[in-house]
Amino acid sequence: MIRTRQILTSLVGVLGLVLAARNWPGEEMERVSPTAAQEAAAANRQNIIFVLTDDMSSNLLKYMPEVQKLQAQGTTFSDYVVSNSLCCPSRSSIYTGQYPHNTGVLANTGPKGGFDAFHDNGQERNTFATALRSKGYRTAMMGKYLNGYNPTARVDGQKPYVPPGWSQWDVIGGGYKGFNYKLAHNHKIEKYGHQPKDYVTDVLSKKGSAFVEKSVAANKPFMLELALFTPHGPSRPAPRDKHAFPGLKAPRSPAYDELPTDAPPWLAGRNRLTQGEKNKIDKKFRKRAQSLQAIDKMIGDLRTTLTRAGVADETYIVFGSDNGFHLGEYRLEAGKQTAFDTDVRVPLVVAGPGVAAGRTSNAQVSNIDLAPTFQKIGGAAVSSRVDGHSLLPLLDGGTDANWRKANLIEHQHAERSSGDPDNDGGESVSPPDYHAMRTDSYTYVEYRSGAKEYYDLESDPYQLHNRADRLSAGRLANLHDALTRLRNCSGDNCWSAGHP
Template identity: 40%
Template sequence: MLVLRCLVCVLLLSLLAAEPTGASRPPPPNIVVIMADDLDAGTLAHFPRITDDLVRQGASFDRFFTADPWCCPSRSSILRSQYVHSHSVWTNTAPEGGFARFHNLGLERSTIGTWMRDAGYRTGYMGKYLNHYPGPVEATYVPPGWDTWHVPVRRLYREYGYRLNSDGRLVDYGWGEHDHLADVLAGKAREFITAGGGPFFLFLAPVGPHLPANPPVRHAEAFAGATAPRTPSFDQEDVSREPAWLRELPRLGQAGVERADELYRARMRSMLGVDDLVGAVVDVLGEAGRLRDTYLFFTSDNGFHLGTHRLRQGKTTPFEEAIRVPLVVRGPGVPAGKTIEELSATVDLAPTIAELAGAALPPFAEGRSMTPLLRGEPTKGWRENVLVEFARPSNRKSAAQTPVTGYAALRTDRYTYVVYQTGEEQLYDLRADPYQLDNLAQSADPALLKDLRTRLEAMRSCSGAECLTADMLVPG
């Protein structure tokens, strides 16, 4: 009997050792997302705090793509981990898009904010939300899922002289140096992080470098003499094999080149304000002793053209300049200075954050968690296809912002394949033609085109978990 009791004791002790008590388990991590507005990939090296505190201390995704190269559809995809054809916020303005459509469809009832709050996180959203917010609702409206809310409701893009909805209270800001939106967000972020009670999830969405790209006064003279990158696609000479919308664009001319350079300098100055915001967040996390247990994500909603492919300025195209965006992640277990080359997309952000936080992911989510990539784990069965969608708005004023016809595009490891609503096609072999100057759609192997069409159709028709099968479809 004594031997039996001892054996039972040993068994119980071993079970207790295998099952740590709640007190011994590591606490859930804090998570901060900082999302720039219209920031193209490849410029982060110009910004010291982003470079020193994020890039050198974390992992950079080299091939990370937006679900739609336009603000509101992209942000809707980020908030819900859905492709545009699933959430149906097609444009920046009503009736096909904008905040009004997102709100009227009831999409706010389930977003990364509600998932994280349900998981026990203290949540905060600060900065730009969805285009034309607050639109049809009161300016004091705060969407579900957010405990703290500091979002401009008036004169958003000026970054001075705007009105902020601060937790349902309207506050006007002026034109003093301390009123710049990026600096105000930095102060609000400090208050949120140091408020106590955790874990917390903070989504910071500064306006920079979105035009008109007004920087903090202290950065107004930076980047003097800088010019927009003169890549091979800058002011593209031969567009004879391109779709009609591109063939109809004139060459830039001297005035167009000078304007591109002027906008480039303005955007870079504006990004210095965002860089200061990043530094402020890192500093307060360090001061509060929270930096080691916090994941920081830095990204953008879409990229931007400045003279490339004859676009004087803008986005919405299926070219790399518009669809490829930066993503840097720093946090527990993420190797410092690592570059991740696997294909990933903005629909993957919310599933990644949810997994890190232990939050439940709804069945409609269509992205995949990038945590295996962050941890350096084997990636067998990883994504092979990225879907990009764009719809041209019916609203004339909104449509005037872009010359691009609606399309669906497939980005693979090697190719970009595009089908426009007009029936026109583009195909680029990115290994041979990284700047996308040679459209092969009329001369490519028919078998290759058939394969790409099949993969694109699978992606643009998928829903929920089906997308995790469609995004792995490879040549048969």
């Protein structure tokens, strides 16, 4: 357990409060000592490492042995669903614990998208980072922040800009290619080239381990988020992994190259995949698996660092993804943004103090639950504005009988934009606006156009038979009312809305 340090004098405590109130981040924040009360409160807090992949589908877990070790030692959530199957809206929900309709971030770009929307809406003032920082935690954000964040841009008088709540900031504006990028290290810019040592995941791995070691040496609890750029396209693997998995092909599930019966208008009529398209899909899948090897190695290295530092038993490790990905399912090439499980149901593995080992939970959990979980671990109060709930009651093997029964999924159609890596005119298809409700037994979707989808997940787990037109008027009315309550919910009433 992290030891309580010597209590500070009242003068230093007052100075710490004044400086912390100015939200000075980065290295400057590290010069500010927390108050005696903060030190005492933080002394018994557990550490958190959150590893967030980008566009990782569940069918890639089998290629990550270190994550499989986490599964054996922790709990896997088999029905973890994201609130929006697109990078920036999902990450905004992760930071705040709120659905997209409450964060105001519904896209990667535009007036309701990206870093600008999150920043302009004032969301950065109320994240798990600000909550934990107020409790004496050292907090570090490393890797990918929000779409549109530019390390070289001046925001609020800072260049690089560092949001409140973070005591260390190692963030890259665009690291998808793996090399030749600029990294904002607190308020300084670091440039990386094209040598193997510059590979972005490896650089972040070393920074993460150094942050852990420094935090332990300072006798302070820590929260470290490592947000990686892979397996998002172009899925650049580390040079050492570029020949891994020779001949690997994308899975051919029953949904591969098939359309659902009574498919919605935007999907109906799509032609079968050509052999050339299938070959391209197989190559993409192989590169995605290759690119995850560096992340898997990073997890192993971090766990070695935790053990060496003597805090392995005091640290939660959370592994997940911001959204899923389809590759050939429903005759769609590479992409996401749909309400199909390929895109919204993603990996979530948690290991750490008191977490039930080797357990799989089918509780209907969501990315809105991560922020309140982190805050509860750190002893921070969870605001009534937060839509999600802490997962801690589920992590010790407790029953999920009283957990929410339905999760909300929101989507805003995105026009093609050269500044949006997920809607830049490539293969990805952005469906029309929709809201969806997913339970353990069905997925129900309503499009703004009036089209509907209903998939019985018990008899049709691959979502190949849209049965919306077979439901009675009464059943459709009940589904509509339940979905409406979810799409309009806010804060505490989202819990009751999640029990249709």
